[in-house]
Amino acid sequence: xxxxxxxxxxxxxxxxxxxxxxxxxxxxxxxxxxxxxxxxxxxxxxxxxxxxxxxxxxxxxxxxxxxxxxxx
Numbered sequence: 001x002x003x004x005x006x007x008x009x010x011x012x013x014x015x016x017x018x019x020x021x022x023x024x025x026x027x028x029x030x031x032x033x034x035x036x037x038x039x040x041x042x043x044x045x046x047x048x049x050x051x052x053x054x055x056x057x058x059x060x061x062x063x064x065x066x067x068x069x070x071x072x
């Protein structure tokens with residue numbers, strides 16, 4: 001299992017109380033794009049997003065690797 005931690009990505013500028021339509025029209029921040037990239041780059045595993053005051057402060061990627069058993 002591989003665990004990667006991305007820190008120091010800064011605050012996410014997206015407002016937390018905006019209606020869904022307004023959020024859908026707001027472009028993604030670099031932090032949100034980093035979350036999407038972590039999801040796309042993880043074929044098997046988990047992506048954990050840590051928030052402080054509704055801002056992305058950490059992304060932890062845990063990747064599981066499938067290992068084939070050698071034939072007997």
